[in-house]
Amino acid sequence: MRKFTSVVVAAAMALVAMEAVVGAPARAAAPQEYVALGDSYASGVGAFPYDSASGACLRSPRSYPRLLASSVGGYT
Structure with a gap:
């Protein structure tokens, strides 16, 4: 169960990081x-x-x- 939780947390962090990279050009103006x-x-x-x-x-x-x-x- 602990390994599953670690995988879920790592996946969530990866999604947040990808959104930050992909969304950066749109927010760069402000x-x-x-x-x-x-x-x-x-x-x-x-x-x-x-x-x-x-x-x-x-x-x-x-x-x-x-x-x-x-x-x-x-x-x-």
Whole structure:
């Protein structure tokens, strides 16, 4: 039963990935939103300067999510 569940999950993930690849050109015109989850290191603690709107969270424009989104392009 466990192997069957793994196969079903893998098939579902493959279908989602195929939809993302096939549907990408149609959605490429509009900017996509990129969301990254993580701890304080992911938010950019220690990577000065900090975003003043982030308050005590100390988010930095040099955090990996923002750098990745800007390098890939088309993401907010």
